[in-house]
Amino acid sequence: MSSETIKMTHNATAPDPASASALLDRIDGQSGPAYWRSLNELAGAQEVDAFVHREFPSQAGELLDPVSRRNFLRVMGASMVLGGLGSSGCARQPEEKILPYVKPPEWHLPGKPTFYASAAPVPGGYGQAVLVTCYDGRPTHLAGLDSRDLLRDDVRLLTGAIGGMDARTQASILSLYDPDRLDVVLENGSISTWGRAVTALANVMMKSDAQEGEGVRILSEGVTSRTFGWQMEKLRGLYPKLQWHQWEAESRDNVREGSMLAFGEYLDVKYNLAEARTILSLDSRFLHEGPGHIAYERDFAASRDVDAHPDWMSRLYVAETAPSLVGAAADHKVTVRYPEIETLARKLAKDLGVEGVELSEAAAGSLPAKFVEALLHDLEAGQAVVIPGDDQPPVVHALAHAINIKIGALENKLIDFVESCEVEPTNQLASLKALVDDMNAGKVDCLVILGGNPVYNTPADIDFAAALGNVRTSVMLTDSVNETSWYCNWQIPAAHYLETWSDIRGYDGLFYVAQPMIRPLYNGKSAHEVLSVMLGEEKATAYDIIQASWKMYLGDSYDTQWKKGLANGFMARELLSNANPKHQHKFDTHAADEKPAGLDILFRIDPTVGDGRLANNGWMQELPKPLTNMTWDNAVYLHPETAKNLGLDHETVVEVDYKGRKVKGAVMYQFGQPKDTITVHLGYGRERCGHIGKGRGFNAYAIQTSDAMRFGTGAELRNLGEKYKLARTEEHWNIEQSLVEQGQKAEDRHLIREATFAMWTEHPDFAQHMGHHSPEQDFTLYYPGEKKYLDGEGLSWGMTIDLNKCSGCNVCVTACQSENNIPIVGKEQVINGREMQWIRVDRYYKGDFYGDPQVVHQPIPCMQCENAPCEPVCPVGATMHNAEGLNDMVYNRCVGTRYCANNCPYKVRRFNFFHFNVREGQDAPSLKMMRNPNVTVRTRGVMEKCTYCIQRVNQARQASKRYDAEREKLGQAPVGVLDGTVRTACQDACPSGAIVFGNLNDSGSAVVKQKQNPRNYSLIGDIGTRPRTTYLAKLRNPSPILEPASAAASEHTGH
């Protein structure tokens, strides 16, 4: 009721109480205006007022009566009581107009997701096809699509192409909703508008028109977008002297220059590992970094899938400079100094007969002879491929290419040399240096930076910030205010890839169109729009631009092809054409490398926050880093013995002094780290960053120099005598002793069962003979009748995890966090042991702890035990078994005694010690939009744990019931929930396909097949829990030359 109405009523004489029915009659009998704005207008009379006034708040009318003392007191009293009620929870309705859908959008059902194909950018400017889950117009979850499945004609639904993810891409959805994103255009630090930015940029371009664009520079990261290239082409047409520079800290310069060295042109390398019998990684992290790593991980797992091909299994040799997950997956691994990788490559090339290879025999003498012997044997045996690491210098790449050609990897299609996906492959370091030189020389009037963060992520000897001072107009398109944008005249909010149109190419050259899933949350603009402003086409939206470019490429077929492309997830069936390059066999001279005094230092891109771009991403900060399980920080990694020789404890703060530049960081003990070598990770120590990433760790770029991007010598450490807590998601006790004991106990308890390929061939059921046997099914004190889910009918869920496929990449953790609304808890709480992730990947060391320890991984979701120890101990029955064999958690019933968590032998239960969902800034309105509406957001004081993605199970069950109902109408038999229709988030995300989930009562299901595998075993099943999640034992395939003893089948162990 408006204030006017109230006044009017107030002045009116006391109206007769109008009855609702009389009013309705009146409304009925009248042909009022066809559209009416209010009941007043409709009924057109004071009666309505009277009715509403009398009828609604039944006592409120008395307020209008002449004021008496008695009435006054009565009303005041009542108001106070009501006021108390109101502030204590009876929230008012918002006084805003809300409208239901009169015509709901097609396909839109609240609470039902819609799926769209799109593509996410990965480092290097390449794209990863993703399937985006959207609820009510909000993207909430990502799943990776495998381009090869997309291309298969038999894969009809996008869900059939789900091929895994990596954690960083998985977490990119959180960056979309990041409350710290830049939400306005800033001009010299004050709020401005896009319109003014457009004018400013257009003016600059107009002025530079006379000089043909001289002095105008564009700096971008790596680009594969065809439209970007097209725009750049147009721009260069208009302004011939305009220059485009590229820089990205996660640089692939070595790969490019390696190709240049080998073939005289920039070619991309693509591996096909599924059929490889021998793989040699030369300090490569091909399973976890670089374009295509998701596909490689899948292929690598396929090459070890002995169930698919029982007669062979690939053998992975790894020579690495610091421990990595690839080394953890290796059958044979050597850890060597960085220059020795080149020596090894030369040695192999020379011995394999590659021409033109020079080898210093002195240097070759230090190589592990047996390893080389075994390696040569296997490389010559055929179906072998060598993968050089991105960190290694170009010559190693050139050597690897030569070896690959020599051993027939190219012929056997284990490797393809293909034209580069990039629009303009460039030596980015040279490009950056040229730009900075020009900036310092005052040759740059206007610099347009499209993404990236060069002030932060360039080596210390390139002072980008100072150079920026010489640029008259600097414009930066940035997702948040960062170190670079801070120095720029214009800061324009960048649209996230889920907010705007773009196109991008995958590692194999397939074109994807990135579709917007949501309107820009913060009025972000895409790089295409900025370029189009520079082109003088201010009005063009990203959609127009992409369409224009694709109309051009698709020509006549645009009308049919565009929509189909969007629906299919890829735009053009255009793969990269294979090149058949000629190797030039020019390898530089080789000199024996003298190790200078001091420590070696390795610079690595951080495995979770990348080059620093994900520093404000809480999921990535809290994701345990591979091998160390550290979160929220980077550290100075040292071998424990090296550290002790230097008098440094774990977590001691040291000053790293390298070439006169210094940073402070905490020491992290790392088993397997080469002696006298420091590893530092780039991507931390952000100064201008959102609240999550600001000031975390130390900035290793500050000591990186452009002549030693990945490796340097002569570093020194100085003990600063302080301690700094590092948050690891494991025991915070004496790290060395803890890790050793854990590794030993893991072996004693047969947690990870492992055998060699040779032993498996003789005894496929070796896993059954390790450890103690599980008690029989009915070995229970409880009334067996209550276990209805064991009767073999209906649905009964189970999971297997193939340890032979798991590489420990942790993507399952992030996928689960995204799907199940799992909050982050912050560094302090990780130190307190309160991380919330529902699935974790356990890591154990074994073997020679202080030498080259072996590493094994084991993902641990809830085991959904049939005899779940958590259930009988809950005093309120908040955790119960359901009819499908799931161990359910009833949040509303939980009072939080934590008895269940204590009694869980697998320690998979997570307790909300605080209201984690509102801490660490997670109560930001934008983050609430990200939540999966089908998963309860838990409050403080309740227990939670993995549910086997019960929301997905429920959706599938409902769908199958509807489907069966339809079939019944047609007189067909019901089919129930078909195998493969329920996929858990971790299963979707796993690139190796290690996780299989399904109905145990469906004899044809994949999971039943897995459970029948003789490698299948229960984790500590001997205590009688009967877990529903079981593991498939791991296999290693050692070379008979290196391990003659273990290659022979060893005796059975256990009892």
Place this chain on the structure above:
Amino acid sequence: MASTTTPIPRALETVAPLMAPGHTFESISRDITDVVLERPMPRAWFACLGIGVTLLGMLGASTAYLFWEGLGLWGINNPVGWGFAIVNLVWWIGIGHAGTLISAILLLFNQDWRTAINRSAEAMTLFAVMCAGIFPLLHVGRPWAIFFILPYPNTMALWPQFRSPLLWDVFAISTYFTVSLLFWFTGLVPDLATLRDRSKGISRYFYGIFALGWRGSAKHWFRYEAAYLLLGGMSAPLVVSVHTIVSFDFAVSVIPGWHTTIFPPYFVAGAIYSGFAMVLTILIPVRVLFNMEDFITKRHLDNMAKVMLATGLVVFYGYMTELFYAWYSGNDYERFMMANRIGGPYAWAYWCLLFCNALSPQFLWIKWVRTNTIPLFILTIIVNIGMWLERYVIVVTSLTRDFLPSSWGTYAGTIFDWMAYVGSMGLFITMMCLFIRFLPMITIFEVRIQQDQLNRNEIR
């Protein structure tokens, strides 16, 4: 009470007397009631009350903050879901065992020496159970929903989970508290009447109300004795049951170090052990401060020390049994659990506990220690610390390292854990001070009967 005329056992002829000589019925009543009615409280009492109330305030403040912020204020974490709160719960419940044991079991066994100490021991029991009772409330994640644990009829037709030992705890502890309270109050009625008769002014009415119209008639005495014996009979099994059920919290679980069948007897012995230690800790200073040495004599101290020695030996036996069976089981989890207790990150707690609970009570073999207040007092403090450590070792050490080494963790109480723990002592101290101030700390009429028996040489 014991109105028989059995000859004095020979053994008793050499021991210290139950009571100082020269007392009359009148002097007994006067000495005991004067503490409440006449004499000003000694300064030490004010000091104690001051400390108690301060600590109690600390408990209140830390509890308010805990309810506001959440359990994360405490040191508990993922592998270690239970910490100080459960340790304190078990510790206080254990302490609460002495009162009922002294009153009920010794009553049933006709142990006359209990008369001077039973009242304060029972009061201590009640207060200890109160202290224990706050911890389950504090330690749940959602204290506002704690009533879910009660079997009340509701529209959801939901019952608590009767298989959970935590639910058994609720019944066991609440039953124990109720019965102990009734038992204590019943015993108080004749003395309340004495206080009513001897007091003046407003307090006369209060004592009068609680004296329930006691006039000391033969019928009253007859009914009183019947009721008291019956309640004693009801309490006796509770002494065994409460700590047995508390021990089920651990014994019913699967965690190595918890999953142990020896727990019920070993917990009960431990409870009595710590309960007697606490009774002594309190009585030793109180008998001096309030001039009660006449009634609480060295004989009492000696006897209580002997009970401590006996139960201490049972506890020691329990430790050894655990050790032996961990080895004898051949089970890796059990063996590792023991090795971890002895040499793991919390080995200090295990060795301290062995020192406190197994080694130090051996001094009680010496009569001089049993009858000298200062060494005895120190010993009881050590035993109380030891019993707290025992629960710490059981609760925390077992949880830090169980089946999967990847999930091992560490635990340390935070400032808020300590505030709750020390604060609960504040509650205890405050309640004890108020009890001493307002109620007769020694059962007047029983001591008078005892005097009568002594006069008639029925006992010594």
